[in-house]
Amino acid sequence: MKSQTSAPGKIILFGEHFVVYGIPAILCAIDRRVKVTSEKIAQKEINIKSEIGKLKIPVSTPISQVNSPLKPFYYLADHISRKHNYKDGIEITIESEIPSGVGLGSSSACCVAAAGSISGLFEKASKEEILKLSIDAEKTIYPNTSGADCTVCTFGGIMKYDKKSGYAKINSQSNFELVIANSKIIHTTDDVVSNVKKFKEKNEDRFLNLCKNEEELIANALENLKKNDLIGLGSTISTNQKYLEAIGVSNEKLQEMIKLADSTSFGSKLTGAGGGGCIFALTDHTNTKETINKLSKKYECFSAKIDFKGIDTF
C-alpha cells in the first residue's frame, strides 16, 4: 500500500525573524506543492529519495548517527515505526514544485507532507498531530524554528502566528496577487537566524525597538487586510523590508530586485530567512503582468495564488 500526502509552500507576508522572538507574523500558503509517497518494504531499511539526494539507512539506527540534510525524514520514519511497533523498512519519495533554500517553505512543506504520508501507512493522523511531528522533524536540522512555516504549510490560507498562542486563520476577502522573484542565492535558514541572534546580542535596545515597531506594523497590516486596502498593505510591506534591512538579512541584490518591483507593485520585501532567497511583490489584476514583465527581464519569477487547502492526503 502506498500513502501519499502533499503540502503547499509558503511566503511570510510580515514578521520573519521577529517571530523567533515572540512577535506575531503573518503568513500565506502558496499554490506550489511538495508530494511525498511512502511505502512499507520488506528490506529492513529506511530508503529516502529526493531531488536533493538519496539516503538508505538500516532501521533502528540511532538518530544521533544520521548526518544528512534528509535527517528529518529518517526521524519521522523511525519515530512513527516505533510508535506502531513496526520493524521492517519504509521507502519515502519526495517530489517538489518548490525551489529549495530560497525562503518558500520547501523544507517545512516536505516535513509536513512526509509526516502525513508516513503516518498514513499506519493510521489517519489529525492535522494537529501531523503538525507536531513535522516541527519535531524540522528541529533535527533546525533547532530554533519558530514553527510558523510548518503551521501554514499544514493548514493553508492566510494566518497570524505567534510562538505562544499558535495560529489564527485570517478570513480576508483580499483579492491580492503575489509576484515572486528568485535571487538564486541559496541560504541556510539556521545560519541567517544565528546571525540575527548575534545582531540582537550586540544591539539589545535597537533590536527591542525594532520588535516594538514590527508589532505595531503587524497590527496595521491586519487592519489593511480586513479593509482590503492594498495600497496601505503595500506600504506596510515596504516598511517591513526596512526593518529586515536594519537587522542585516537583506543584501544588495535583494534591494535591487525590490527597487524594480516597487516601481509597478503596491510594495515588496524579501520573504523567509533572507540573506538571498526570494522577494515578493504585492499586486492585483491591474499590475501583476507589468510587475512580472519588469522582474522577468533580469530574474526568474512567477505569480502565485493563495492555497487555501493546506495538507492534502490522497
Ligand code: MEV
Ligand atoms: C524562515 O522561513 C522564517 C524565520 O522567521 C525563521 C522561523 O520562523 O523559524 C526566519
